[in-house]
Amino acid sequence: xxxxxxxxxxxxxxxxxxxxxxxxxxxxxxxxxxxxxxxxxxxxxxxxxxxxxxxxxxxxxxxxxxxxxxxxxxxx
Numbered sequence: 001x002x003x004x005x006x007x008x009x010x011x012x013x014x015x016x017x018x019x020x021x022x023x024x025x026x027x028x029x030x031x032x033x034x035x036x037x038x039x040x041x042x043x044x045x046x047x048x049x050x051x052x053x054x055x056x057x058x059x060x061x062x063x064x065x066x067x068x069x070x071x072x073x074x075x076x
Contacts (some may be wrong), residue, residue: 001018003016005070006061006065007064023065024035024050032049034058045059046059
């Protein structure tokens with residue numbers, strides 16, 4: 001499991017990668033398991049574990065994670 005930090009709303013957020021599409025995100029108010037899923041067109045969508053829809057928060061977190069992965073680990 002790799003651990004890294006992303007920036008969101010001027011806060012540093014800790015993230016642990018559990019597997020290829022599961023990330024544990026430590027927000028100030030709670031810890032969530034964030035799941036990355038691809039639709040049939042190849043676009044990524046981000047869901048909190050146990051929920052059926054992407055929210056603005058999960059989309060923002062997912063975009064920040066994707067940016068970090070692209071910058072730090074282009075093959076991830």
